[in-house]
Amino acid sequence: METQAAVLWGQNQDWQIETITLDPPKAGEVLVRIVASGMCHSDEHVRTGDLPGLFPIIAGHEGAGIVEEVGSGVEDLKAGDHVVFGFVAACGKCPSCARGHSNLCDVGGMLLMGAQSDGTYRHHAADGTDIPTMVCLGTFAKHTVVNQASCVKILDHYPLEKACLVGCGVTTGWGSAVYAADVRPGDDVVVIGVGGIGAAAIQGARLAGAEHIFAIDPLPFKREMAVKFGATHTYASIEEATALVNEVTWGKNADKVICTMGVGDGSLMESIMTMTAKRGRVVVTNIHSVNETEVSLSLTWLTLMEKQIVGTIFGSGNMRYDIPHLMKLYDLGQLDLDNMVTNNYKLEEINQGYADMLAGKNIRGVLRYE
Ligand code: CXF
Ligand code: ZN
Ligand code: ZN
Numbered sequence: 240m241e242t243q244a245a246v247l248w249g250q251n252q253d254w255q256i257e258t259i260t261l262d263p264p265k266a267g268e269v270l271v272r273i274v275a276s277g278m279c280h281s282d283e284h285v286r287t288g289d290l291p292g293l294f295p296i297i298a299g300h301e302g303a304g305i306v307e308e309v310g311s312g313v314e315d316l317k318a319g320d321h322v323v324f325g326f327v328a329a330c331g332k333c334p335s336c337a338r339g340h341s342n343l344c345d346v347g348g349m350l351l352m353g354a355q356s357d358g359t360y361r362h363h364a365a366d367g368t369d370i371p372t373m374v375c376l377g378t379f380a381k382h383t384v385v386n387q388a389s390c391v392k393i394l395d396h397y398p399l400e401k402a403c404l405v406g407c408g409v410t411t412g413w414g415s416a417v418y419a420a421d422v423r424p425g426d427d428v429v430v431i432g433v434g435g436i437g438a439a440a441i442q443g444a445r446l447a448g449a450e451h452i453f454a455i456d457p458l459p460f461k462r463e464m465a466v467k468f469g470a471t472h473t474y475a476s477i478e479e480a481t482a483l484v485n486e487v488t489w490g491k492n493a494d495k496v497i498c499t500m501g502v503g504d505g506s507l508m509e510s511i512m513t514m515t516a517k518r519g520r521v522v523v524t525n526i527h528s529v530n531e532t533e534v535s536l537s538l539t540w541l542t543l544m545e546k547q548i549v550g551t552i553f554g555s556g557n558m559r560y561d562i563p564h565l566m567k568l569y570d571l572g573q574l575d576l577d578n579m580v581t582n583n584y585k586l587e588e589i590n591q592g593y594a595d596m597l598a599g600k601n602i603r604g605v606l607r608y609e
Contacts, residue, residue, distance in 0.1 A: 244362070244380030245589045246370060248295045250288045254379065254589045259297075259370065262361040264310035264384050271322060271385060275400040276378035277301035278584075278592050278604040279407050280434060280501050281526060285373060286593075289502060289528045295370050296353065297362055299606075300326040301407035302378030303399040306390075313387050320392050321399060323406045323566075325558030326374045327351070328388035342553035346388055350375035356386055378403075379589060381608045391562040397569070400583070400607055401576040404435065405565045407553075408603060409576065412439025412499060413565060414554015415524040417447050420495035424448030429484060429493040429514055430470070431477065432500035433461040434596075435603040436524060438468050438579050440497045443554075445469030446573060449495075451487055455480050458599040467578055477510050484514050492516040503527035505534035512536065512546060520547040524554070583607050 240261050245254035264270045282298040284290040306320040316322065328350045329341035336344050346356065353371030354360060360369035361384040362377060370377075377383045393402055412435065416422045428444040430437050433456040444452050445468070453472045454465035462473035472487065474480035484493055496515050503525040515521055540546065554561075568574035581601040584592040585608075592604040 240382065242380055242382040243586060244297045244377065245299070245586060246295050246297055246364065247286055250294065251286065256587050258365065259380070260363045261382055261384055264308055265355070265357065266311045267313060267387050268310040268355065268384050269306055269313060269316055269387055269390055270308040270382065271304040271390070272307050272382050273302050273304040273378055273380065273608055275303055275403045275608065276606045277404050277406070277408060277435065278589070278596060278606060280596065281407070282373065282379070283593055283596065284502070284526050289526060291529050292373070293353070293371060295364065295368065296373055297370055297377035297380055298373040299378030299380070300324070300374045300376045301403055302376060303403035303406065307382070316387060316390060316392060321395050321397070322390040323393055323402050323562050324376050324378065324385060324389050325391055325553070325562060326376065326407050327553055327558070328375065328386050329558055330388050339557065340555070341557045341559070342555055350386060350389070379586070379606065381586065391558050393563060393566055397566050400605055401569065401580065402566055403605065404576055404579060404603060405562050408435030409439040409565055409579070410556045410558070410561050411524060411554040412436035413443035414556035414561065415497050415499065415522050415551055416440045416443030416495070418555040419522045419524070419549055419551035420497055420520055422447035422449050422495055425450050426494040427451045427453070427484070427488045427491070429453045429455065429480065429496040431455045431496065431498050431511070432525065433465045433602070434499065434501060435579060437499035438464065438602050440499050440524070441465055441468040441470050442574055453480055453484050453493065461599065461602070464578065464602055468575060477507060477514070481510065481514050488516070492519065494519050495522065496520070497522045498525050500525045505531050509535045509537060512540065515546055517544045518546070520549060523548065523550045579603050580605050
């Protein structure tokens with residue numbers, strides 16, 4: 240079949256809207272009509288090369304849609320099912336899945352490279368060129384073929400244009416607070432960067448019972464939104480926050496610091512550790528450039544004050560539990576997805592959507608395909 244996609248043909252190029260051909264789903268695969276896709280910063284990282292990848296590529300990894308056809312051997316999904324994609328596919332059987340860490344699934348790790356599990360591709364340009372899809376999803380297209388291990392069925396009444404956000408940003412941010420940081424009732428939490436992931440981290444910290452939630456972002460709009468999501472204090476910079484976090488916490492500093500900037504910066508790590516309490520934990524959720532290998536950090540104080548630094552992917556969540564769970568929290572009015580979508584765009588407007596994201600105008604922009 241034919242469909243439309245935004246294709247990236249090279250580093251730092253614009254997204255090109257093209258008609259592509261899509262093969263039918265093979266064994267274990269599913270054809271999905273995508274209804275909406277969030278515009279995450281990681282897709283921009285692919286464009287700039289901060290995340291390594293081959294070109295051409297169809298990016299987009301935060302999507303929701305409706306199953307149109309299933310390949311042989313697919314038993315848990317059928318045409319008409321509403322699904323959200325998890326950006327790390329979860330097989331349920333590998334050592335990581337078996338231990339409950341499906342965000343580190345071996346099959347998902349292989350599919351991160353963009354080819355299907357048999358090493359071939361379903362997406363092709365007009366001239367026949369194979370086009371890999373980001374994390375084997377490719378949600379910047381009106382249809383895609385994905386592995387069944389990437390799909391989580393959700394209830395039909397959930398709005399897909401909001402549900403798409405739990406495929407990456409919301410689960411990543413919420414889980415960064417609830418799982419990776421392990422925010423406990425009464426904790427003091429700093430969230431650095433209020434994009435889609437930071438907004439969800441603030442909400443996770445709030446739902447986990449944090450006392451103070453300090454949001455740091457240079458943009459006034461982001462700081463205003465942070466308060467809607469549950470921040471109790473906002474600051475424009477780490478420098479401004481450092482003394483004030485210390486004062487508000489009576490000299491203890493923050494129990495948990497969650498890094499959710501557009502692009503991480505290793506030279507900031509020592510200042511981030513300064514805001515962190517004894518036995519406190521810094522969670523590195525944001526992507527740093529793959530070429531950045533130096534970090535400013537005194538390991539003496541890490542030892543003497545028993546501080547921790549942990550990384551997290553997908554908020555250390557389990558997509559088959561957390562995606563339906565977070566949609567339930569949305570349904571119950573406890574998780575605010577509505578305010579996380581600042582603007583909606585058509586597929587043809589994707590370059591504008593990313594320009595708006597880089598200009599700091601969006602918590603999340605969402606592409607809607609109908
Ligand atoms: C990224 C992590 C690297 C693969 C794509 C998704 N995480 C969040 O956007
Ligand atoms: Zn993402
Ligand atoms: Zn697995």
